[in-house]
Amino acid sequence: MPTDIPRQKKDAVMKLADTDFATDRREHDVRSAALDYWNKLKAGELGALPAILGLAALVVLFTSLKPDTFLSKANVANLSTQALPITILAMGLVFVLLVGEIDLSAGVASGLSASVMAKLLVDGGQPWYVTIISAVATGIIIGTVIGWLVSVLRIPSFVVTLAFFLGLQGITLRLIGEGGTVPVRDDVIVAIATKNMPIWLGWALAVACSLGYTATLLLRWRRQHVRGLHSKPLEFVLAQSAVVAAALLISTYVLSLDRAPSPLITLGGIPWGVLLVGILLIVCTFVLGRTSYGRHIYAVGGNAEAARRAGINVARIRISVFMIGSGLAAVSGIVAASRLNSVATDAGGGNTLLYAVGAAVIGGTSLFGGRGKARDAVLGGLVIAIIENGLGLLGTKAYLSFLITGVVLLLAATMDALARRRRTAAGR
Amino acid sequence: MSVTPALDLRGIGKSFGPVKVLDDVSFSAYPGEITALVGDNGAGKSTLVNCIGGVHPPDSGEYRFEGRRVRVHSPRDASLLGIEIVHQDLALCENLDIVQNLFLGREQRNGLTLDEDMMEEIARTTLSGLAVRTLGSARRPISTLSGGQRQIVAIARAVLLDNKVVILDEPTAALGIAQSQQILEVVRRLADKGLAVVLISHNINDVFAVSDRIAALYLGRMVAQVRTADVTHRQVVELITRGTGGEVGLRR
Ligand SMILES: Nc1ncnc2c1ncn2[C@@H]1O[C@H](COP(=O)(O)OP(=O)(O)O)[C@@H](O)[C@H]1O
Numbered sequence: 108m109p110t111d112i113p114r115q116k117k118d119a120v121m122k123l124a125d126t127d128f129a130t131d132r133r134e135h136d137v138r139s140a141a142l143d144y145w146n147k148l149k150a151g152e153l154g155a156l157p158a159i160l161g162l163a164a165l166v167v168l169f170t171s172l173k174p175d176t177f178l179s180k181a182n183v184a185n186l187s188t189q190a191l192p193i194t195i196l197a198m199g200l201v202f203v204l205l206v207g208e209i210d211l212s213a214g215v216a217s218g219l220s221a222s223v224m225a226k227l228l229v230d231g232g233q234p235w236y237v238t239i240i241s242a243v244a245t246g247i248i249i250g251t252v253i254g255w256l257v258s259v260l261r262i263p264s265f266v267v268t269l270a271f272f273l274g275l276q277g278i279t280l281r282l283i284g285e286g287g288t289v290p291v292r293d294d295v296i297v298a299i300a301t302k303n304m305p306i307w308l309g310w311a312l313a314v315a316c317s318l319g320y321t322a323t324l325l326l327r328w329r330r331q332h333v334r335g336l337h338s339k340p341l342e343f344v345l346a347q348s349a350v351v352a353a354a355l356l357i358s359t360y361v362l363s364l365d366r367a368p369s370p371l372i373t374l375g376g377i378p379w380g381v382l383l384v385g386i387l388l389i390v391c392t393f394v395l396g397r398t399s400y401g402r403h404i405y406a407v408g409g410n411a412e413a414a415r416r417a418g419i420n421v422a423r424i425r426i427s428v429f430m431i432g433s434g435l436a437a438v439s440g441i442v443a444a445s446r447l448n449s450v451a452t453d454a455g456g457g458n459t460l461l462y463a464v465g466a467a468v469i470g471g472t473s474l475f476g477g478r479g480k481a482r483d484a485v486l487g488g489l490v491i492a493i494i495e496n497g498l499g500l501l502g503t504k505a506y507l508s509f510l511i512t513g514v515v516l517l518l519a520a521t522m523d524a525l526a527r528r529r530r531t532a533a534g535r
Numbered sequence: 536m537s538v539t540p541a542l543d544l545r546g547i548g549k550s551f552g553p554v555k556v557l558d559d560v561s562f563s564a565y566p567g568e569i570t571a572l573v574g575d576n577g578a579g580k581s582t583l584v585n586c587i588g589g590v591h592p593p594d595s596g597e598y599r600f601e602g603r604r605v606r607v608h609s610p611r612d613a614s615l616l617g618i619e620i621v622h623q624d625l626a627l628c629e630n631l632d633i634v635q636n637l638f639l640g641r642e643q644r645n646g647l648t649l650d651e652d653m654m655e656e657i658a659r660t661t662l663s664g665l666a667v668r669t670l671g672s673a674r675r676p677i678s679t680l681s682g683g684q685r686q687i688v689a690i691a692r693a694v695l696l697d698n699k700v701v702i703l704d705e706p707t708a709a710l711g712i713a714q715s716q717q718i719l720e721v722v723r724r725l726a727d728k729g730l731a732v733v734l735i736s737h738n739i740n741d742v743f744a745v746s747d748r749i750a751a752l753y754l755g756r757m758v759a760q761v762r763t764a765d766v767t768h769r770q771v772v773e774l775i776t777r778g779t780g781g782e783v784g785l786r787r
């Protein structure tokens with residue numbers, strides 16, 4: 108019988124022979140995959156590695172310096188809420204940094220939004236949801252104005268947001284009054300950063316997230332594998348799921364232990380604010396990684412002219428990232444107010460902004476635009492919070508804290524710049 | 536037998552203020568053929584291409600596309616007709632990979648989310664249709680590609696959707712010999728697939744190696760549109776430098 112391959116199949120065979128996407132079709136083993144990873148590192152694609160190594164180093168350092176207190180149950184819980192405002196602020200900044208801009212006013216925008224909330228609570232007697240919506244709206248309006256000035260008038264964002272950095276502090280001062288603080292006593296708002304979810308709910312969410320994450324990765328791997336598309340080796344996918352699941356479950360375990368100072372009461376569970384960050388992380392990761400809008404943000408940061416020629420409305424993308432940045436700043440301000448039970452005139456001032464930028468950059472977001480992920484804010488936020496917390500436990504003098512944080516920020520920026528040089532050198 | 540030109544411009548005039556950059560220019564490009572557009576610096580090649588692409592609409596003249604009179608007043612109009620220009624500065628996003636660049640601004644979606652698998656498959660089919668064997672992975676970031684590979688990605692972007700006319704502005708100007716050769720092969724393949732290709736080039740050897748027709752601009756006027764087989768290197772050089780060469784060229 109003559110070999111009678113149907114025409115379509117013949118074409119497919121031809122195509123396979125013709126294409127040579129060898130790297131995509133090659134069966135990866137762990138060795139070749141590790142080699143690929145090593146080459147990527149050498150080419151300046153560092154990913155989350157520096158942040159994870161930094162985290163590990165800091166935990167070891169502070170545990171050895173303060174063995175009784177640093178990893179105590181109470182301090183771990185404290186650490187988790189300490190990281191919340193920085194992380195949320197940094198997550199908004201990731202969007203702004205991705206298009207290659209900067210928002211120096213994000214910190215004080217969070218302060219102003221929080222004071223709007225506090226004033227409405229105390230003087231306006233408004234319910235919590237009205238005040239929260241107003242605070243977030245304040246942030247979004249600030250972001251819209253900044254974005255308009257930057258993308259339509261083309262004033263450098265550095266200058267616009269420096270002006271806002273000063274101006275917004277003035278408005279906060281006017282709103283709250285010299286040297287004053289406004290107490291925040293609403294039960295719901297205070298609960299965000301100071302109350303914990305029930306133990307069972309924490310476990311249920313942790314298990315659901317671990318399974319969901321693993322399933323998402325595995326299903327994607329299978330789809331790509333079946334269709335012969337580019338995919339990571341299965342061992343890597345499994346390892347990645349295992350690491351994330353372990354991190355989730357171990358932190359849930361530690362946070363679920365009874366950490367009450369007295370045996371008469373029990374105190375345990377994951378703080379509600381952690382859930383908030385988790386939700387923001389999932390939403391932002393989805394928007395940046397899986398939607399055309401997210402893709403266009405990366406494109407504008409990578410090459411604005413190419414994005415324009417591809418029909419992308421560059422001005423609209425630029426305005427929108429400032430809106431997201433300041434909107435998330437407002438959320439960060441609300442969480443900070445919840446944690447402190449008050450809003451002061453200097454809320455979000457001082458080194459808040461630098462901490463948040465530092466968090467994003469330490470996590471792996473580039474200051475040059477076009478590179479970064481939502482998770483960078485979480486990893487970097489943890490690093491910054493651990494430094495702040497550890498130095499606090501050590502009783503370090505203020506001058507030294509400033510110095511150390513400055514050095515860490517500079518280190519992260521240096522690594523970013525060096526990695527960028529590597530990447531440009533990699534293309535011939 | 537006469538074929539309808541894909542692109543047929545007649546009596547095109549274009550001025551920038553008092554400067555007349557294009558004067559009564561006629562130009563055609565045929566499906567399945569490479570039309571080389573040659574001319575010295577400042578002759579008006581890029582201006583003509585910008586008129587075709589809707590970047591600078593012409594002041595006067597007739598614009599026909601596949602025999603129909605059309606109005607092309609923006610790059611979008613040109614795009615809708617199926618006319619794509621690969622500009623000399625390629626404008627790719629270095630931080631994105633090949634697939635992401637090919638689909639930039641026209642991502643395939645599955646509801647709200649990007650359909651990455653589908654985009655990767657179409658990208659591969661397009662690239663293998665150009666018989667490109669050297670990219671390794673369709674997921675390589677542009678930052679790791681050589682100049683020639685980037686040029687191929689830019690060309691693939693122009694032919695990804697069902698386009699009819701592709702215009703390449705000096706695609707080999709920045710490349711070495713081997714890479715230029717590869718690009719020219721790809722350009723030839725585009726024409727063999729039935730596209731009307733317009734190739735702007737300074738390199739007379741390249742022009743003779745791949746083109747079917749040559750259109751020569753001299754100081755904003757079209758001095759000759761000839762079949763490549765009917766002229767010599769020397770005549771073309773003279774057309775470029777003096778606007779006349781042998782029997783062909785400017786009627787004085
Ligand atoms: N936007 C413009 N405004 C004014 N003059 C222009 C503009 N674009 C091109 N020209 C002029 O038109 C002439 C032709 O330019 P161009 O089309 O770029 O030539 P070529 O691409 O053949 O080198 C040049 O003299 C140039 O100075």
Ligand SMILES: [Mg+2]
Pocket residue numbers: 580581
């Ligand atoms: Mg030119």
